[in-house]
Amino acid sequence: MLERDADIVIIGSGAGGGTVAKELAPLCAAGVRLLVLEAGPKLRDDEFTGREVEMASRLYTEEGGFLTADRSMTLAFGRACGGSTVVYTGTSLTITEPTLKRWGLPDLSHNDVLRRSKKYLAENSVHLLDERDINDNNRLFREGCEQLGYRVEQFPLNLRGCQGAGLCNLGCPNAAKMGTHRVQLPEAERQGVEVVTNCRVDRIEDRAVVATVTGSAVGEPSAWPDGEYRVRAKAVVVAGGAIGSPALLLRSGFGKRLPALGRYFTCHPALILVAQHDQPITNYAGHPKSYYCDHFAESDGFLLETCMYFPFTTAKSLTGFGEEHSRMMAAMDRLQMILVLAIDPPEADNRVTVDRRGQPVVRYAFSDRVRRAFVMAMRASARVFFAAGAARVHAPAASQFFIEASDAPRIDDLIPQGGFRLGTVTISSAHPMGGCRMGAARADSVTDTWGQVHGQPWLFVADASLFPRCAEINPYVTVMALADRVAERVRREWPTLRAQAL
Ligand SMILES: Cc1cc2nc3c(=O)[nH]c(=O)nc-3n(C[C@H](O)[C@H](O)[C@H](O)COP(=O)(O)OP(=O)(O)OC[C@H]3O[C@@H](n4cnc5c(N)ncnc54)[C@H](O)[C@@H]3O)c2cc1C
Ligand code: SF4
Structure with missing residues (x-):
């Protein structure tokens, strides 16, 4: 196994991971080594062909047809540099105050989420069409x-130069949609963050991750040669999405200490x-x-x-x-x-689990x-x-x-x-949420309201899995706002995290 050292490792490069990478990037100027490990490929611009079947296999997990355990619903989520933001439609709504009240987190105020959301509305060129x-x-x-x-x-x-091709969910062939692969990740890389694509994190250990780089037929070559790696880090931010993050934490053994891990999965069927x-x-x-x-x-x-x-x-x-x-x-x-x-309401039994091989299985009852x-x-x-x-x-x-x-x-x-x-109606979802929900207590949540995993000061979650209930609107802006909050916490605690790891 190849060994690597980093200071902060971010797993996943979607709405959550891309945001954290950009927000923490200024630390690179002070010599902090920041890595983003992303399972999917980074496509070249000419590989966004707009062809339906081809793009589904290039950009989605299981070509967009990931099935729930009873096969009653398909879940669509991205697997690419930029995560689901490469295939999202770009509708950019901010969470409402009544919804946030229903989330029931007294120290997460609507003002705070709104202020952070507005930052990304501006950064992503959000506007109304003529x-x-x-x-x-x-x-x-x-x-x-x-x-x-x-x-x-x-x-x-969130468009810049949209030509109305209507192919947004196949990855925009005109580079007009402002996903993290167009805005936050390039900015993070300019400041010194290293993005390693085709790199799947297999498990998390104490202040380390084990990952495998596998060549891909499409996209730019990964920054690292094929092989298995053990990367030591002083802090780890998990942003693999509402299916990827709970599955990764479960196969790494965190389920024993965190009974709510994987539970309260919602998805706007x-x-x-x-x-x-x-x-x-x-x-x-x-x-x-x-x-x-x-x-x-x-x-x-x-x-x-x-x-x-x-x-x-x-x-x-x-x-x-x-x-x-x-x-x-x-x-x-x-x-x-x-x-x-x-x-959909949050139900403890609607959950992400893993099979014997550590692959995610989503159990969902309507x-x-x-x-x-x-x-x-x-x-x-x-x-x-x-x-x-x-x-x-x-x-x-x-x-x-x-x-x-x-x-x-x-x-x-x-x-x-x-x-x-069920079984006669085609149901699908593109908004997986929950599974590592925020909250006060370990019994019914996985992290605190700043994304820090209960009992693990060096481990954070920063993606849609944090949602304690569904967003009741299209979720990506809220994912970015929460990831922004997690990045602030990591920045604030960085001196302590560095000292604890020595
Ligand atoms: C077709 C479609 C249309 C959508 N349209 C909209 C919309 O218009 N408006 C809106 O608000 N929302 C929309 N969404 C939802 C939005 O894209 C997501 O809510 C958001 O991107 C979730 O962010 P995330 O960081 O949680 O996960 P993602 O953005 O999905 O990113 C997770 C990333 O982590 C990577 N990953 C997972 N596990 C690992 C691992 N073990 N190792 C390494 N990498 C890993 C994945 O490959 C992926 O790239 C849409 C989603 C889809 C699929
Ligand atoms: S040009 Fe506009 S409509 Fe066409 S795929 Fe891109 S963002 Fe969507």
């Missing part, structure tokens, strides 16, 4: 919501609905996600968002087979699409509230489609393949509560 850049798919959603009196808001987006218009609408061209509706968040526990997925993802996300299904896909240029996200939310959301979406002028709606839990506009008054009957049956 009206001329809103395509029909988004405009129709807004108009439908407005007609029904549903509250609808425009998404702020999601599904899509489509509606057919009689005439073509712009849906491929333009940024895919400009509006959301949080009208039902408090009352019924769901959000509606615009979206437009690629043909393969769309085809696999719809129900039905054969002739009907292929006719609908053939009319792709007339489809309007809505993404439904359920606000609560009655989430099942009900899905049906209510499908009914609300169908109403939005018809209010926007759609001719027919395809809802996964409906009793018939298409609901025609003439049947709109019978939506509640045609999308019955019993129509939602």
Whole structure:
């Protein structure tokens, strides 16, 4: 095994890890050696081809099709230099005060999270699109919501030079999306942080990590030759995401001292609905996600968002087979699409575990509230489609393949509560959260509210796994705000951490 020395090791380079790397980078000027170890590759600009199947295998864990243990939901999360920020859509919302109150952490104030969030909104060029850049798919959603009196808001987006190619979830081919690979990591590297790609951390030991570098067919070569490494460090920051971080800590043996490790996993389970218009609408061209509706968040526990997925993802996300299904896909240029996200409660038994090989396994059961939310959301979406002028709606839990506009008054009957049956509806999630939740006590949390692991002064967590409950909105800005807080704590404690390691 090859030996390496560092001062601070950051595991993962996504919204959390990239932020910590940039915030700690000024320490390099004082001779502190900072390393980012990232399992995924760093793609060259010409490798962002926008081809659906190719990019899914280059940028996602298990090509975006990681299944929960009972195979009822797929989880999409990135595996690349920049983590999921390479494939995210870039909607940039800040967590609300009521949600933060529900998190129940008295020493994490909304002002603190908001102040830090605003820093990243500015750093990532977040702004609202001009009206001329809103395509029909988004405009129709807004108009439908407005007609029904549903509250609808425009998404702020983190774009610079967006050309409206609609390929955000395949990694932007135009370098227009301001993920950590475009903003925070290059800045960290300029200041002296070393980023080692294709480097998977296998386990964490006392003030050390064991990692394996394996060559990749795509991307720039790793900074280190292939092989197994033991890297000694005075502090370790785990930012492998809400599945990667709990799994890594569990296979390193921390579960014995931390009973909440891996538990309280939430993920905003999601599904899509489509509606057919009689005439073509712009849906491929333009940024895919400009509006959301949080009208039902408090009352019924769901959000509606615009979206437009690629043909393969769309085809696999719809129900039905054969002739009907292929006719609908053939009319792709007339489809309007809505993404439904359920606000899922934190349940101790929804959890990340590891199998005998140390690989993550996610156990997730859909609560009655989430099942009900899905049906209510499908009914609300169908109403939005018809209010926007759609001719027919395809809802996964409906009793018939298409609901025609003439049947709109019978939506509640045609999308019955019993129509939602696991295994027949395609459910996916792109917002894994929790598993290393913050809190006061070891019994029901893994870290304190500054990301320091209970009982391990040299070990920190800085990613979406810190969330004690779900974010109730798209989460990446909150991940960055919390990572900023963790970096502040590491900086403050650095003299002590250095002394303790000697
Ligand atoms: C398709 C998609 C669209 C999204 N759209 C939005 C959006 O529009 N707005 C929004 O707010 N959020 C969005 N999200 C969610 C957002 O991207 C995530 O919440 C955020 O990136 C999570 O940050 P993180 O640091 O926890 O994990 P990630 O960003 O996922 O980073 C984790 C990194 O750690 C690496 N890693 C894991 N384990 C190890 C290990 N053992 N060794 C080394 N490296 C490891 C992984 O390879 C990965 O690169 C989207 C996500 C997806 C997948
Ligand atoms: S819509 Fe904009 S951000 Fe998304 S892939 Fe196209 S150019 Fe990139």
